[in-house]
Amino acid sequence: MTWLKLVEGYMPMQMISELGLSILVFVLINWALHRAGMGVPKFWAGVGVWVFIQLYLKYRIYPPIPFSVRAIYGTVSACGIFMWVSGSEKEWQEFKRPILNVMDGITGFHKSVRMAALFVIPLALGGFAYNSFLPSFEEPIELRTVHPAPPATTKVHGKTFVLQVVQNPYRVNADGDYDQGYTDARIVEQAMGRLMKDVNDPNYNPWDPNAEGYIKYVREGGEIFFQNCHFCHGDNLNGRGLWAYAFNPIPANFTDAGTIAQLQETFVFWRVSKGGIGLPGEGFPWASVMPPWEQHLTVDEIWKVVMFEYWHTGYYPRTWD
Amino acid sequence: MRIVTTTATRWGMLVCISMLLGMAGGSWAQDDLPEGFVKQGLPSAPGAESIEAGKRVYFTKCVWCHGVEGAGDGPGAVRLWPRPRNFNAGTFKIRHTASGQLPLIDTDLFQTVTHGLPGSAMPPWEGILTDQQRRDVLAFVTTRLVEDRSWQDEEFEEFFVLDLESMSPKEATPESIQRGSELVVEKKCIECHGLEGRGDGNAFNLKDDWGFPIQPADWHKCWNFRGSRQDPYNVKNIFRTFSTGLNGTPMPSFADNTSVDERWDIANYVNALCERVTDIAVVGGQVSENTAQQLAKGVALPIDPLTDKPKSNFVIPSKFVEGDLPTEADDERWGLVQRRWIAMGGQITHKPRNFVNRIDDVWVRSLYNETHIEFLFRWDDRTRSIQEEEVDWDPTEVNLEDYGVQEQSPQGTMFAEDPFHEESIAAKQNQYAVYNDGIAFQFPIKWQELPAPRKPRYFWGDETFPVDITKWMADGTVAVYEGTGWDEDFSEVDFADEVEVVKAEWSHGQWTVILKRPLKGDYDEVAYLEGGKYIPMVFFAWDGHNGDVGRKMAVSAFYYLVMEPPTPVTTYIYPAFIMVGVIIVEGWVLGRRANKRKASSRS
Numbered sequence: 028m029t030w031l032k033l034v035e036g037y038m039p040m041q042m043i044s045e046l047g048l049s050i051l052v053f054v055l056i057n058w059a060l061h062r063a064g065m066g067v068p069k070f071w072a073g074v075g076v077w078v079f080i081q082l083y084l085k086y087r088i089y090p091p092i093p094f095s096v097r098a099i100y101g102t103v104s105a106c107g108i109f110m111w112v113s114g115s116e117k118e119w120q121e122f123k124r125p126i127l128n129v130m131d132g133i134t135g136f137h138k139s140v141r142m143a144a145l146f147v148i149p150l151a152l153g154g155f156a157y158n159s160f161l162p163s164f165e166e167p168i169e170l171r172t173v174h175p176a177p178p179a180t181t182k183v184h185g186k187t188f189v190l191q192v193v194q195n196p197y198r199v200n201a202d203g204d205y206d207q208g209y210t211d212a213r214i215v216e217q218a219m220g221r222l223m224k225d226v227n228d229p230n231y232n233p234w235d236p237n238a239e240g241y242i243k244y245v246r247e248g249g250e251i252f253f254q255n256c257h258f259c260h261g262d263n264l265n266g267r268g269l270w271a272y273a274f275n276p277i278p279a280n281f282t283d284a285g286t287i288a289q290l291q292e293t294f295v296f297w298r299v300s301k302g303g304i305g306l307p308g309e310g311f312p313w314a315s316v317m318p319p320w321e322q323h324l325t326v327d328e329i330w331k332v333v334m335f336e337y338w339h340t341g342y343y344p345r346t347w348d
Numbered sequence: 349m350r351i352v353t354t355t356a357t358r359w360g361m362l363v364c365i366s367m368l369l370g371m372a373g374g375s376w377a378q379d380d381l382p383e384g385f386v387k388q389g390l391p392s393a394p395g396a397e398s399i400e401a402g403k404r405v406y407f408t409k410c411v412w413c414h415g416v417e418g419a420g421d422g423p424g425a426v427r428l429w430p431r432p433r434n435f436n437a438g439t440f441k442i443r444h445t446a447s448g449q450l451p452l453i454d455t456d457l458f459q460t461v462t463h464g465l466p467g468s469a470m471p472p473w474e475g476i477l478t479d480q481q482r483r484d485v486l487a488f489v490t491t492r493l494v495e496d497r498s499w500q501d502e503e504f505e506e507f508f509v510l511d512l513e514s515m516s517p518k519e520a521t522p523e524s525i526q527r528g529s530e531l532v533v534e535k536k537c538i539e540c541h542g543l544e545g546r547g548d549g550n551a552f553n554l555k556d557d558w559g560f561p562i563q564p565a566d567w568h569k570c571w572n573f574r575g576s577r578q579d580p581y582n583v584k585n586i587f588r589t590f591s592t593g594l595n596g597t598p599m600p601s602f603a604d605n606t607s608v609d610e611r612w613d614i615a616n617y618v619n620a621l622c623e624r625v626t627d628i629a630v631v632g633g634q635v636s637e638n639t640a641q642q643l644a645k646g647v648a649l650p651i652d653p654l655t656d657k658p659k660s661n662f663v664i665p666s667k668f669v670e671g672d673l674p675t676e677a678d679d680e681r682w683g684l685v686q687r688r689w690i691a692m693g694g695q696i697t698h699k700p701r702n703f704v705n706r707i708d709d710v711w712v713r714s715l716y717n718e719t720h721i722e723f724l725f726r727w728d729d730r731t732r733s734i735q736e737e738e739v740d741w742d743p744t745e746v747n748l749e750d751y752g753v754q755e756q757s758p759q760g761t762m763f764a765e766d767p768f769h770e771e772s773i774a775a776k777q778n779q780y781a782v783y784n785d786g787i788a789f790q791f792p793i794k795w796q797e798l799p800a801p802r803k804p805r806y807f808w809g810d811e812t813f814p815v816d817i818t819k820w821m822a823d824g825t826v827a828v829y830e831g832t833g834w835d836e837d838f839s840e841v842d843f844a845d846e847v848e849v850v851k852a853e854w855s856h857g858q859w860t861v862i863l864k865r866p867l868k869g870d871y872d873e874v875a876y877l878e879g880g881k882y883i884p885m886v887f888f889a890w891d892g893h894n895g896d897v898g899r900k901m902a903v904s905a906f907y908y909l910v911m912e913p914p915t916p917v918t919t920y921i922y923p924a925f926i927m928v929g930v931i932i933v934e935g936w937v938l939g940r941r942a943n944k945r946k947a948s949s950r951s
Contacts, residue, residue: 089653130941145934153927160919164910166662167882169801215408220481226404234407234416253412253424254758258696258703262471263409269469270693272655273708275662275905302697304805313805314906318697339408 046083050076069122073108080104093168171276172309174290183300183321183329190293191347195330197244198292207346210241210334217341221282233338241334248335251328259316264339274316281340292344295333300326381508382603384515384591384611385446388507391453393500394487402488405481410489413469418493421769426759427703429774430468431560435489438497439557439596442575446508447593447601450499457486459577466580466656467572510591510603517583518612520620522640528617529635531610535602540564543633545621546857548730552778557596559768561777564599566728566857570622571657572708578656581622581648587615617643623658625649627687627711627726629678632856649689657691658709664688664885666714666721666911673715673722675850677860682724687713690887692902697807698834700748700755703773705902706730707889710787716911721877722850722864725787732854733892734822735784741898743827744838746808748898755900780895785854787861788819788888790831791875791909795883803884806906807834816874818847820861822854822892830873834899843874879911 053076060066067075081104084097092100112122132138180189200206213231215221229235233246253262259278261268266280279286287295297305303315320329337344381387394402406414413424413432420434433440442460443451451457461482464472473482490499499505518524532538532545542548545567556562565573570580575589590611593601602611621630624646630639649658667685674681690712694705710727741751756773769775792804793816802813808831809815817829817838826847829838843865850862867877877883887904890896 127941130938131945141938145931148934149927149930152930153923156923156926157919160922162880162913162915162919164663164665164882164908164912167908171801220405220408220477222404222408222481226400226407232407234411249412250423251758253422254427257412257424257469258694262413262469263473263476265476267471267654270696270705272652272657272660273691273693273903273905275660304697308802311801313803313810316693316697316806316903316905318701322698323701 042088045087046080049079049083053079068125069112069118070125073112073122077101077104077108169311171311171314173276173279173286174294175307175310177294177297181297181300184326186326188293188296190291190297193293193296195292195296195334196327197241197248197330197334199241201240203240207343211343213242214338214343215341221339221341244331245335245338248328248331248333249339251324251332252335252339255320255323256332264336276311276315278317281336281342284342287336287340287344288342289345291346292333292337295336295344296329299329299333382446382591382601384510384608385508385603386511388452388509390502390505390507391499394491398484398487399491400488401481402484402486403492405477405485406488406493409473409477410485414493418489423758424469425769425774426772427756428469429560429704429777430562431558431769431772431774432469434558435493436495437557437596438494441594441596442589443592443595444510444512444588445592446510446603448595449507450497450505452507452509453486453490453499454483457490458482461486463578464656465574466576466578467569467574472578472656510588512584512588515584515587515608517587518609518616520583520616520644522637522644524613524616525620525643526617526635526637526640527610528613528615528620529630529633529640531606531614532617533633535606535614537614538633540598541567542730542857544568544630544856544858545618545633546728546730548857551730554598556598560774562597563730566730567618567621568623568728569709570619571651576656580651580656581619583612583615583619586618587611590615590618620644620646623649623711658689660691660905661688662906663882663908663910664712664714666716666909668879668912668914669715669717671717673717673720673850673864674724674862677724677726677851677862681715682713685713685715687711687724687726688907690904690907692887692889692904695807695888695899695901695903698899700753700898700900702894702896702900702902703756704777704894706891706894706896707902710887710889710904712887714909714911716867716877716879719866719868720864721867721911722862723789725861725863726858727787727889728858729785729854729891730857731785731891731893732822732859733782733785735782735892737781739783739897744829744840746837746898747835748900753895753897753900778893780893783892783895783897784890785822785859785892786820786888786890786896787859788817790815790817790886790888791877792884793830793869793873793875794871795875796878796881798884803906805833806886806903808836808838809833811836816841816843816869817888818863818865819888820849820852820863821890822852822859824849824852826863828874841873843869877909877911879913882908882910885909 057067057072081097081101084092084100113119129137129140129144132141177190179191180187194205198205198207198210200209215223223231225231229237229239230242232238233242233249238246257268258270259268259274260266260281261271264281266278268278271278281287300319300321302319303317304312304319306312306315324332411422413422413428414420414435415422415425418435420432422432425432438450440451440456443449443456445451462472462474464470477485497505538549540549540554541564547564547566549564551563554562554564570576573580573585575585577585579585591601591603593599620643626646628639628642628646635643651657652659665685669681669684688711690710692705692708692710694702696702707727707729710725713724715722741748757771759771790808792798792809793814798813804810804813804815808817810833814830814832817831818826819829820826826844826849828841828843828847830841831838846866848864850864852861869876885907889902
């Protein structure tokens with residue numbers, strides 16, 4: 028189904044607005060049907076909405092939501108539907124009517140439904156119980172801290188860096204001074220595609236032969252990225268590299284607002300230098316295949332590649348103030 | 349005959365064809381086209397604005413691999429195989445157009461940019477670049493970077509387009525599949541792709557137009573087909589590739605010597621070989637009626653839409669069997685347990701990193717009895733590699749860099765001095781010293797003592813929690829090592845005698861290895877495996893012809909081995925109780941309702 032993209036990961040705003048919109052559409056349809064004199068009985072409307080929400084949660088979202096979470100949503104939505112159908116005594120009576128009709132077996136049809144329910148309900152519950160008693164070995168859910176607290180200092184290639192004060196030596200203006208405002212103005216546009224601002228201006232295009240200073244360092248960082256990092260983090264820095272499918276935890280998605288965009292540049296420097304093995308326990312250092320890049324790159328190369336990641340995603344590193 | 353077309357010969361052919369055309373007075377009848385093709389006019393040139401917009405896209409996103417001049421020589425190229433496309437000659441693999449012709453920009457190239465090229469580093473750009481941005485970048489690439497040819501060149505270019513849209517695939521019946529299996533022999537597909545289609549035929553001597561080694565596709569992994577368009581089990585993709593060939597590679601077009609009907613049969617067979625939920629053996633490419641029926645019924649593997657590969661499940665179930673464990677891969681009892689797909693990536697954490705992992709997945713199944721556990725490994729490897737020369741190092745040594753086992757150098761940005769990229773990883777393929785193929789798996793020795801979620805490091809354990817590593821190598825040796833870290837030499841454990849290589853066979857591009865080991869290690873040096881528990885497990889694989897040895901290998905993520913205990917009786921008892929209880933409650937509710945109604949009607 029390529030024409031309709033699944034709601035990716037956990038995007039609560041998209042999910043809630045889509046659900047809200049579709050319920051609004053149902054209300055409108057219901058209202059129109061009532062006007063036309065073909066109203067849907069309250070009972071079936073309630074059941075229908077509840078089933079719709081369950082199906083939406085099960086099939087519309089990827090990766091799938093675990094059953095336990097769907098059960099919570101199911102309970103909450105059932106409560107909501109009950110409040111709706113029991114708004115007034117008259118509505119509540121209307122809602123109960125089909126259930127009572129079946130229990131009383133007022134017509135032949137209702138009698139047969141009653142008979143069927145007598146068998147179907149115990150069988151369904153028994154089957155459900157069997158399934159839950161059957162020993163099953165699902166993948167255990169293990170929650171790791173993606174951005175653990177950084178240490179105060181880190182030692183890379185024999186040099187100690189105090190993370191609170193150290194600055195990226197390549198984030199410089201035309202005079203060669205550290206200047207975040209100057210460099211932030213030269214990163215890619217925060218619009219669809221995240222493209223460089225002007226391909227014909229050496230101030231913005233790292234590949235311009237006349238590019239100097241910051242923007243030239245960005246190219247050098249990019250060369251390092253595309254010789255080392257893209258295998259996992261992907262050509263668009265979105266964590267979908269060549270081997271992303273093989274590893275767990277999955278590679279970080281730098282275009283997501285929750286990774287480098289909310290971190291200080293020095294934090295990223297520490298993470299890159301020390302890699303997965305350098306994480307504290309809550310970050311699952313044993314499982315991460317992220318290399319400690321100090322084994323492969325120089326300090327200068329690490330600073331440049333970090334700067335490239337900010338340039339390419341169009342994010343500003345977070346600052347202390 | 350296999351037609352290897354180089355750019356030069358293709359140009360020559362084009363000139364000849366156009367001269368012939370001139371003599372024929374330009375009277376091309378539809379009949380002269382290969383079956384299934386229609387003639388189409390040349391596209392109009394893109395606007396200058398679109399080209400300029402595309403340049404901006406190109407220099408932000410594409411230049412890193414495809415290079416400033418579009419010669420496929422960006423900084424990323426040196427460590428990539430397959431290499432990024434060199435646009436200059438206008439040679440493109442995935443097309444609806446006849447062999448040797450340029451691709452259609454709006455469909456072929458647009459789909460390539462949209463869906464990416466699986467099995468290579470080219471990602472899908474859909475959702476990252478807008479439709480317009482993707483069209484713009486193609487406007488730039490096709491007008492500025494394709495140098496030798498032009499889509500507007502009325503004199504030399506023409507388009508015979510495979511009319512796939514208006515065709516409906518022939519149903520993949522057992523007869524069609526069986527016929528396809530005969531046709532791949534008749535049409536000599538198997539010469540390169542191998543008898544069972546694992547790309548193990550003429551796998552070593554093939555080169556692309558630029559002189560870089562190239563491998564025939566492994567038909568069992570359709571999700572790696574470059575032209576799979578994020579829809580790997582769609583037979584139309586195979587039909588298209590087979591009809592138009594892959595320009596720039598030894599894969600010719602079969603449009604002239606096969607009918608459309610035959611092409612569907614072949615495509616159906618190739619598609620049926622792609623791995624399904626159950627493993628169907630096509631021994632030596634001999635497809636009996638029975639096998640064809642099984643192939644026709646195969647259920648496609650679920651594909652993960654985030655990765656376009658089969659979905660991973662990190663739990664490897666092992667089932668209990670009474671008596672002796674299987675000694676053959678075709679023992680029925682393997683059917684008791686689902687096989688698991690283990691995705692493998694290159695080892696890129698520590699030196700020497702493996703940027704080209706030729707083994708990208710392994711299938712595993714497991715059974716156990718009272719005393720032993722057995723693993724059936726199956727993985728595709730085009731080459732059977734057995735180390736012939738003595739090596740200087742000891743098998744327990746892990747750091748082989750001093751012995752010359754080094755990773756591909758990044759080469760800086762010195763491309764100007766190396767125009768043929770002789771120092772790139774692609775040029776070096778098939779020239780490595782040959783080591784042993786191998787497979788290994790590790791368990792934490794004292795996994796019972798691991799405080800959840802702690803595990804020993806995936807890469808050969810750590811000091812606090814050592815691992816035992818069972819390693820099989822293609823020279824027939826099997827060893828058990830204790831690993832205490834990625835850079836710590838192994839120590840050999842006195843357990844290898846107890847590990848049995850039940851079977852190890854390479855056949856038509858696939859290894860089948862069955863390893864059996866006792867459940868009970870001594871706990872101090874070797875893991876003591878117990879049922880009903882989650883036991884962390886990691887897999888490693890080596891392809892000897894890829895120069896894989898020591899730390900240069902393919903690795904997996906963490907998996908869990910679970911030896912499933914027999915189902916307890918309570919599983920059947922409780923639901924029965926619940927059902928009876930529900931019936932009683934139902935009766936009570938209905939009874940009360942009936943009484944109430946009686947009471948209200950009486951009053």
